[in-house]
Every structure is written in C-alpha cells, then in structure tokens.
Amino acid sequence: MNRTNRTNRIVRVDRRLVVAGLLGGAASACGVALTATSGWLVVRADERPQIMLLLTAVVAVRTFGLGRPVFRYLERLRSHDAALADLARRRAETYARLVPLTPARLGRRGRADLLTGVVDDLTDVTEAPVRVTVPLLGALAAGVLASVLTAALEPAAGLVLVAMLLACAALVPLGHRLEAASQDEVLQARAEVARVAHLATRHADELRAVGGERTAAQWLRDAHGTLRRVVVRQARGRGLVTGAVLLVTAAGTVGCALVAAASDVPPPVQALLVLTPVATGEALGVLADAVRALARSRAAERRLDAVLDQAPAVRDADAADAAAGDVLAGARRAPRLELRGVTASWTAGRTHLGPVDLVIEPGEHVALVGANGSGKSTLLAVLARHLDPVRGRYLVDGRDVAELPAAAVRSLVAVVDDEPHVFATTLRENLRLARRPDEPAPEDEQLLLALRSAGLGDWVAGLTGGLDTRLGTSGHGISGGERTRLAIARALLSERPVLLLDEPGAHLDHPTARAVLADLMSAAAGRTVVLVSHHGTGVDLAGRVVELDRPTTREKVAAHA
The missing domain is CATH 1.20.1560.10 (ABC transporter type 1, transmembrane domain)
Structure with missing residues (x-):
C-alpha cells in the first residue's frame, strides 16, 4: 500500500x-x-x-x-x-x-x-x-x-x-x-x-x-x-x-x-x-x-x-474446489493425511522441514520427536495449513490441499500449543469461542463435559461462580496446568476431527504434563492426534512414534505403544 x-x-x-x-x-x-x-x-x-x-x-x-x-x-x-x-x-x-x-x-x-x-x-x-x-x-x-x-x-x-x-x-x-x-x-x-x-x-x-x-x-x-x-x-x-x-x-x-x-x-x-x-x-x-x-x-x-501488507504464506488457488472443500468440512470425520516429499520454510532462502514422507491414518495417535530444529513444529503448521509446502504435496483424503480452500482444511484441525491463551472473560465465554460463529453455541452441559474430559471436573466444581467465573485480569487466577487443560477442553469442544498438539505440557512438571496428555488421549478416542514432544513427555501414550531428522527426513518408527 x-x-x-x-x-x-x-x-x-x-x-x-x-x-x-x-x-x-x-x-x-x-x-x-x-x-x-x-x-x-x-x-x-x-x-x-x-x-x-x-x-x-x-x-x-x-x-x-x-x-x-x-x-x-x-x-x-x-x-x-x-x-x-x-x-x-x-x-x-x-x-x-x-x-x-x-x-x-x-x-x-x-x-x-x-x-x-x-x-x-x-x-x-x-x-x-x-x-x-x-x-x-x-x-x-x-x-x-x-x-x-x-x-x-x-x-x-x-x-x-x-x-x-x-x-x-x-x-x-x-x-x-x-x-x-x-x-x-x-x-x-x-x-x-x-x-x-x-x-x-x-x-x-x-x-x-x-x-x-x-x-x-x-x-x-x-x-x-x-x-x-x-x-x-x-x-x-x-x-x-x-x-x-x-x-x-x-x-x-x-x-x-x-x-x-x-x-x-x-x-x-x-x-x-x-x-x-x-x-x-x-x-x-x-x-x-x-x-x-x-x-x-x-x-x-x-x-x-x-x-x-505482507503476502500471506497460504493462499487459495484460483481453481480451488469450493464444493469439495464443503464436502470435506461437512463430513466431520477424521481424514487420511499424507505428506509426499514435503519441504517447508518460514522464510525465503532457508529450509525448515524436509523432505518428509508421512502417512497418518484416520483416528491414529502419532507422536513426533527429534532434535531441535528438525522441523516438528513446522510439520504441524503444514498439517494445519498454516504454512504451504515449498515442494512436495500434502494430501487430505487423497486430495491435494492446493486444490482445496484453506478454510476447509483448517476447519478440520484444532491446535493446542505450549502457550494457550486465556481471555479476560468468563470461563463459559473462554470455552464457547471453540465453535465458529455459524455453529450452534454449546450448552452448559457440553461445556462441563469437555472440562471433565480435560481433567478439570474437580477444578470447575470448586469455582464459586461455576461457568460464570471470570478468568484472567481482575478475575480468578489460573495455573499453567489449568490453562493447558482449558485449551484441551476447547479443542475437544470444537469437535474437530484432527488435534495437533505442540508440546502442550512444556511449562508443566513431568507428572502433571503426563496426566494432562493421558486425559487428552483418552478423550480424543476416534480423532486423529499428532503430538509434538521436545522432551519425550507423553510419547509412550501415542500409538506410533515418528522421529524427524535433519536435513533429510524419512519416517522412522521408533516405538509402538
């Protein structure tokens, strides 16, 4: 401009x-x-x-x-x-x-x-x-x-x-x-x-x-x-x-x-x-x-x-198939995710991921491990379509994401990272934002079920205001573990079939982080879960462990649960 x-x-x-x-x-x-x-x-x-x-x-x-x-x-x-x-x-x-x-x-x-x-x-x-x-x-x-x-x-x-x-x-x-x-x-x-x-x-x-x-x-x-x-x-x-x-x-x-x-x-x-x-x-x-x-x-x-005024890292192609995107988003089921020779970069002139070949079946729980800089978080960004591949193809149910609207792919994914944000408003409103404006607002019983599934049942029962308790600034204090569990409750409440977790227990002690991840894996049965672990926490809870190496990456099955 x-x-x-x-x-x-x-x-x-x-x-x-x-x-x-x-x-x-x-x-x-x-x-x-x-x-x-x-x-x-x-x-x-x-x-x-x-x-x-x-x-x-x-x-x-x-x-x-x-x-x-x-x-x-x-x-x-x-x-x-x-x-x-x-x-x-x-x-x-x-x-x-x-x-x-x-x-x-x-x-x-x-x-x-x-x-x-x-x-x-x-x-x-x-x-x-x-x-x-x-x-x-x-x-x-x-x-x-x-x-x-x-x-x-x-x-x-x-x-x-x-x-x-x-x-x-x-x-x-x-x-x-x-x-x-x-x-x-x-x-x-x-x-x-x-x-x-x-x-x-x-x-x-x-x-x-x-x-x-x-x-x-x-x-x-x-x-x-x-x-x-x-x-x-x-x-x-x-x-x-x-x-x-x-x-x-x-x-x-x-x-x-x-x-x-x-x-x-x-x-x-x-x-x-x-x-x-x-x-x-x-x-x-x-x-x-x-x-x-x-x-x-x-x-x-x-x-x-x-x-x-920056150019977005992800853009819809002129020939994006909106109808196919609507069908994909409306199915509300876990899709098959496949990366074929994918490389990705956050900035021009550098490669931050790949090449990577990886297949994630519907409902599979996968842990990504590897040295710092191997591209674990970058891979999650590609799967969430927050970053498009520089080379290679990313397929969702056999369709190249370049042929689909970005919003359709993103509507399948809920992301929980290591610094979940809590808004200075009530607990109810912090949870309700998990749904899109065009979706029906969740009932209180659904909110409470999501909190219990994330291991916050006793915590919310102890709040004097219940779901109307104000969190954050001038409100009820919330610990790092509670913040992470609240983000997980939001992800579960979103009902999105793919959950991407970027070290959600990074700032928690090991027992607390493992308990948080155990609750999540149990509540996410039937959904695809991809967990990035920088310190190995919760890796044993996944059905498959994928190790990323740098600079050339090929899938390595390191362990099975």
Whole structure:
C-alpha cells in the first residue's frame, strides 16, 4: 500500500467529524467571546452607566458561559461516536487481514505482544481524527471568528490576530517533525523495558540461584535510562509548540494592546481588544496535543502496514474446489493425511522441514520427536495449513490441499500449543469461542463435559461462580496446568476431527504434563492426534512414534505403544 493511501486513511474526514470540529469551534469561540465580553463588561461597569445599558452584555456573558460546555458536550458526542464506529469497523477489518498471516508472517513477536501492539496502534490511528482533525478545526474556527470580530472593531488588531494564527500554524509542521523523529525509538525503548522486566520476573528463581539479581537489575536500569533519554528528546517537539504558542500569544496581546492604546475606540472596547488574543491563545493551546497525536498516528499506521501488507504464506488457488472443500468440512470425520516429499520454510532462502514422507491414518495417535530444529513444529503448521509446502504435496483424503480452500482444511484441525491463551472473560465465554460463529453455541452441559474430559471436573466444581467465573485480569487466577487443560477442553469442544498438539505440557512438571496428555488421549478416542514432544513427555501414550531428522527426513518408527 503506497504512502498516499496510508496518509489518506489517517486524515480522512467524514461529515460527522466536520460537524464535530465546527461544534468544537463554537465552544472555543464561546470561550473567546466570554473572556472578551467579560473584559468589556468590567470596564464599562466601572464607568457606572445606567444598568439597562449593561443588560445586553450581562446576557451575552451568561450565554457564552453556558454555550461553551454545551457545544463542547455536543462536539465530544459527535466526534467520539464517529471514532468508536470507525474503531469497530477497522478492528474487524484488521483482524480479518491478520488471520491469513497467522502464524508465518507475524515474526517472532509473542501473541500477547503482537495483539497489544496492533490494538494500541489501531487505537492511535482511529483516534487521530478526534485528537487532530477536530481540535484543529475548532481552533481554526475560533481563530477566524476572533479575527473577524477584532477586525470589525479595529482593523489593525484584526491583522495582529491573523499574524498570530499564521505563526501558530507554522509551528505545527516543525513540532510534528521533532515529535515524529523519536517516535520509533520511544517504542523500541518501551518494548525493551517490557522485555527485560518480563525476563527478570519470569526467571527470578533462576537468577537468584546463580547470583544474577544485580546483573538483571542493571539491565533494567539501563533499559529505563534509554527510555528516559528518548522520551525527553521526543518531548522537545511538544515543549517547543507549547512554549512557542505562549510566546506568540504574549506577542499578540502586546501588539493588540499597542493598537488599542493608539486607537480612539472607547476604553471598554480597548479591554476587549486586549483580552481577545489571550482567549484565542487558550483555544490554540490544543496544538501541542494535536501534534503529538498526529505523530503517533502516522507511526502507528506505518507499523500496521508493515504487518498487514505482507503476502500471506497460504493462499487459495484460483481453481480451488469450493464444493469439495464443503464436502470435506461437512463430513466431520477424521481424514487420511499424507505428506509426499514435503519441504517447508518460514522464510525465503532457508529450509525448515524436509523432505518428509508421512502417512497418518484416520483416528491414529502419532507422536513426533527429534532434535531441535528438525522441523516438528513446522510439520504441524503444514498439517494445519498454516504454512504451504515449498515442494512436495500434502494430501487430505487423497486430495491435494492446493486444490482445496484453506478454510476447509483448517476447519478440520484444532491446535493446542505450549502457550494457550486465556481471555479476560468468563470461563463459559473462554470455552464457547471453540465453535465458529455459524455453529450452534454449546450448552452448559457440553461445556462441563469437555472440562471433565480435560481433567478439570474437580477444578470447575470448586469455582464459586461455576461457568460464570471470570478468568484472567481482575478475575480468578489460573495455573499453567489449568490453562493447558482449558485449551484441551476447547479443542475437544470444537469437535474437530484432527488435534495437533505442540508440546502442550512444556511449562508443566513431568507428572502433571503426563496426566494432562493421558486425559487428552483418552478423550480424543476416534480423532486423529499428532503430538509434538521436545522432551519425550507423553510419547509412550501415542500409538506410533515418528522421529524427524535433519536435513533429510524419512519416517522412522521408533516405538509402538
């Protein structure tokens, strides 16, 4: 996607935002008018005229005082309504574009890190109209109205205000350049702080065992020091804009004061002319925050494009047989899986698997073992059709997957990996997401049966809220073993005929991991199960063990259960 399109997405303005900007301008104009009219009223009242001559000004002060919060409320209502609607639409579009990239094009970033980054970047992009367009429109509208007002009373004062607006407008690109120059460095520094903090806390026991606490603490201090330096450097843009707006406002106020002093207008009008640039400067104070939001949104847009504009590792061929895919997906039975001379790669120029010849019969339980780097996880990705072979053929019930829609093959497979994700919601909702939106939602009895099959019967019985217990953040804590069993329950609940397990007990002690796998193998009778084991846990529970070697792989039957 070219640069122009990216920029257009950031600054795209719809009618609701234009209206919101005008409402914001009305609110700012009311603030300017309130300050100017109040000054006129105070000076005029000091002349002790008849009270009837002040009633119009008194009513105007009250009107402007009430108008500012009312217009500001309406502006917030319109702008946030537009931003939230755009955020919902963009999130759906972004997640739809992320799915084909998973997992081959998402790099080495952790899922939580990736999801958090995408959510934050998308929020920055969709908030840009509210934080940039609306404030700038409001400031412009208020500045134009103030200039017209003062020019009507004293043309020279109007010119001073116009010069003040032009000077502030010139600060925007300069402040943006300074703010944007360090944006990527700030994000990298924050990511490094998070990485080091996570490393130190996760491996605190190991660090204490080897006396590495001081070294880890120094890593963290260094990371924070780098973050502090780049944040201070980035803040110069905001500081420059904020300080310059104040200086320009002061200069405008002095200029209007000189014009008013040399003018023959009445003293109340002179007070109005002097106070108008002060109030206008307050309306222009939004420029610093707008510059920051613009820099953040542009950087966020670049990061999103870097992820989303990649070519998927798996693509449906133009001649993909949709009808055959529907038949395969609708059968809901374990298919025959066959790899013929398959090689696969996550990145161009390197071979991470194969060549491999392997046949997995329907309902067979197979364990994959081998040295690190032999391609066990890569083989699972090929079977799940998260990665297409570079060479060779992958057949499902005798049909080459290249001739079938990717969604049809994926609908047969449930994947349980070594870091299953638990969402910060209820236990029931964590389980129900195992079914597709077009499938009937599982009943509570089905959910409980899946939990019992995964060995969580006693655990769920001990929850005070049962299936309504909230898990994760601000909810019920969940251990590594419980998290793994919950992922297994989801896989079983999905009713998909092929289960792919990538070391689901990696972070568990051996007895717990073996118990988890034993429960799974028992509950998955009749389904095809392919287990990757890096440490040999649960291998004896499989019906067949396949050893992968590198660089050339041929099936070796290492043991039979």
